[in-house]
Amino acid sequence: RLRSDYLAITTFGVAVVVQLVALNAQKLTGGPFGIGFIPRPFGGLAETPLLFNLSNLAVVSVVTLIVYL
Structure with missing residues (x-):
């Protein structure tokens, strides 16, 4: 060791x-x-950087809630 x-x-x-x-x-x-x-995640869903970042924030928030609950 x-x-x-x-x-x-x-x-x-x-x-x-x-x-x-x-x-x-x-x-x-x-x-x-x-x-x-x-390929970018949410390819057609997030056309602007703001929508892309908000969609990523939503995914991270949902995963965090699932992990900690």
């Missing part, structure tokens, strides 16, 4: 490795440009 400083160093090392893999796996992650082929 890792403790204290060694845990912090190992966690940082794993994070750097994951970042490098994500940047170099361009077919999977899109590389440094990110994933651009995922």
Whole structure:
């Protein structure tokens, strides 16, 4: 088991490795440009940024209520 400083160093090392893999796996992650082929949720429902944000807020609120009740 890792403790204290060694845990912090190992966690940082794993994070750097994951970042490098994500940047170099361009077919999977899109590389440094990110994933651009995922469709927006509520595509036709939210045409303006305000409606999009309000619809996301509604979904988050409903999920939060379900989880905490």
